[in-house]
Amino acid sequence: MLVLAIETSCDDTCAAVLAGEAGTVTLLSNLVSSQLIHEEYEGIVPELASREHLRLIGPVVSRVLEQAGVDLPALDAVAVTSGPGLIGSLLVGLSLGKALAYGLGIPVIGINHIEGHLAAAALEFGADRARPPFVGLVASGGHTEIMLVSEWGRWSLLGATRDDAAGEAFDKVAKLLGMGFPGGAAISKAARAGNPEAYAFPRAWLDLDGGGLDLSFSGLKTSVKLFLDEQDWPERPADPVQRARFVADVAASFEEAVVDVLSRKLWKAVEKAGASRVVVAGGVAANRALRQRLVEGAAERGLELEIPSPPLCGDNAAMIGMAALQRLQRGECSSYDLAAIPNLDDWTGHYQQTAP
Ligand code: KG4
Ligand code: ZN
Numbered sequence: 001m002l003v004l005a006i007e008t009s010c011d012d013t014c015a016a017v018l019a020g021e022a023g024t025v026t027l028l029s030n031l032v033s034s035q036l037i038h039e040e041y042e043g044i045v046p047e048l049a050s051r052e053h054l055r056l057i058g059p060v061v062s063r064v065l066e067q068a069g070v071d072l073p074a075l076d077a078v079a080v081t082s083g084p085g086l087i088g089s090l091l092v093g094l095s096l097g098k099a100l101a102y103g104l105g106i107p108v109i110g111i112n113h114i115e116g117h118l119a120a121a122a123l124e125f126g127a128d129r130a131r132p133p134f135v136g137l138v139a140s141g142g143h144t145e146i147m148l149v150s151e152w153g154r155w156s157l158l159g160a161t162r163d164d165a166a167g168e169a170f171d172k173v174a175k176l177l178g179m180g181f182p183g184g185a186a187i188s189k190a191a192r193a194g195n196p197e198a199y200a201f202p203r204a205w206l207d208l209d210g211g212g213l214d215l216s217f218s219g220l221k222t223s224v225k226l227f228l229d230e231q232d233w234p235e236r237p238a239d240p241v242q243r244a245r246f247v248a249d250v251a252a253s254f255e256e257a258v259v260d261v262l263s264r265k266l267w268k269a270v271e272k273a274g275a276s277r278v279v280v281a282g283g284v285a286a287n288r289a290l291r292q293r294l295v296e297g298a299a300e301r302g303l304e305l306e307i308p309s310p311p312l313c314g315d316n317a318a319m320i321g322m323a324a325l326q327r328l329q330r331g332e333c334s335s336y337d338l339a340a341i342p343n344l345d346d347w348t349g350h351y352q353q354t355a356p
Contacts, residue, residue, distance in 0.1 A: 001076045001328065004100070005321030006061065008093030009085025009113045010142060011035045011049045013056040016317035017068035022152070022325045023127050028068035030318040033060050042181040043171070044141075050088030057096055064317075075106055077333070079317075079324030082110030082350065083341030085142070090340035098336050107333035109324045110350055114138050114145055115153065117281040119323035120308040120316070122152070127326075130306045135275045137266050139290075140282035140315075141167035141182060144215050144262075145344070146269045149279070152326040157344070158269050159213025162206075166258055166284045169217035173224050173254050177247055178234060187251045188287050193244075194252030196289075199227065201257040205264075213269050220257050224250065259290045263297055270303065277304045281319075286310035327351065 001021060007014040016030040035052045038044045065072065080097030083090055094110070101108035117138045121130035132149045135158070144161035164172070167184055174183020179190070202223050204216040228234075228250070237243045262284075270278060280294060285307050298305035312319065327333075332351040341347060 001325070002070055002074055003077045003079050003321045003324055003328070004061070004065070004075050005079040005317040005324060006057070006093040006097045007081045007113070007116070007315060007317040007320045008053045008057060008089050009081045009083070010089060010315060011038055011044045011052075012315040013053050013060050014315060014317035015057075015061045015064040016321050017064055017070050018318065018321040018325060020325070022122075022322075022329045025123060025322060025325060027123065027318050028070065029064045030316060031060050031064045031067070032314070032316050039181055042175050044086075046086045046088055049086055050092055053089055053092035057092055061096070072100070072104060075104060077101070077107045077109060077324065077328055079109050079111055079321050081113050081116060081320050082334070082338055083112065084344050085113055085342060087340060087342045090342065094338065094340050098338060102336045107328070108336060108338065109327055109332065110334040110338045111320045111323045111327075112347060113320075114143060114147070114344065115155065116319040116323045118149065118279050119152070119326065120281050120312040120319035121279045121306040122326070123318055123322040124308045124312055125306050129304070130279055131277070133275060134277035134279050135266065135270050135273050137262065137278070137280045138282040139166040139262060139280070139284035141165060141171060143282060144217070146213055146265060148269075148273050148275070152323070153330070153332070158273065159215060159265060160344075161215045161217060163216050163218035164221060166215075166217055166262060167282070169221045169258065170284065172221045173251075176225055176228055177250065184284060184287065187255060188289065190248050191252040191255045191289065194248030194250070196252040196256035198249035199253040201227070201253055203257055203261050205261070208264060208268055211268065211272055213265055213272070215261060215265055217258065220254070224254055255287070255289050259287070259293050262290060263293045266294070267297060267301065270301070275303075278306070280305070280307045281313055283314045286313040
């Protein structure tokens with residue numbers, strides 16, 4: 001089976017071609033075109049994102065097919081992210097995906113972006129290693145969710161952020177430190193030279209001991225901002241050496257707070273669910289300190305842990321294609337009038353059992 005996958009839920013215009021069944025998948029080509037236009041605004045501007053998707057999606061899909069050596073008529077299905085995400089961005093990919101599938105007379109399948117992030121682990125490590133049931137953590141610029149995946153495509157939410165996503169907090173603190181956008185990777189890099197215990201930033205535990213699995217990162221971000229204001233940042237420290245040390249210590253202490261909360265919430269979820277396997281994905285899962293903490297924690301607890309390699313943690317269409325293969329294998333697809341769903345709330349009726 002040959003699947004073209006399209007992902008345009010946020011600010012990356014992505015397409016991929018996958019061949020095979022869910023058990024044995026070959027990634028033939030995978031392109032991610034990250035939109036640079038948002039850098040000057042230090043954040044994603046939704047209207048600009050959808051216009052950029054419109055400009056880029058045609059060339060990206062053409063090139064991904066060319067690289068895979070696949071002509072449109074050879075395709076068996078089109079997979080496309082149908083939510084959650086920015087509505088204008090989602091509509092670009094979804095409209096193209098539905099139109100292509102309809103024109104070719106093949107099934108279209110709408111994929112939940114969060115489910116897609118977790119499927120990256122099955123694509124990279126094989127369906128056996130990343131096999132449900134498992135507890136999944138998706139931490140990205142728009143999402144921080146902990147879920148129990150009973151089988152591929154069947155999951156329930158255990159906890160989610162009540163305000164900022166983990167990646168959003170990274171991006172906002174990076175902006176305060178003058179590191180540009182998106183700034184997660186820059187914080188992570190600066191943190192390597194810093195002391196994670198230099199400053200005690202707060203952790204929002206939200207009744208962790210009582211089993212609370214929701215998360216919150218906006219208080220942490222605000223506390224970093226207040227601290228920087230108190231220190232007279234960015235005027236001081238003026239000395240370049242002290243300045244570099246200060247930035248590294250703030251980055252490391254902030255990162256430590258995020259890693260602490262994400263890892264402890266995840267272990268609590270695993271304990272509550274009685275799970276023995278864990279899958280972690282999303283852009284923030286590329287973070288070195290988080291990966292290291294999770295690897296150590298999983299080893300201590302005797303858990304199997306799968307985290308995709310950094311390029312497959314961030315947004316991409318290969319993960320969407322993988323999630324689609326899992327659903328297609330069960331005979332599921334979507335209708336050609338499928339609507340985009342910008343939030344995580346109501347996904348009932350998104351799939352039907354018979355091919356159109
Ligand atoms: O999954 P993703 O590519 O897009 C969304 O679905 O949002 O995640 C992007 C997020 C951004 O907030 C970015 O700053 C963050 O992931 N990120 C990181 C790292 N690399 C990317 N955060 C922390 N450490 C990193 N190394
Ligand atoms: Zn994402």
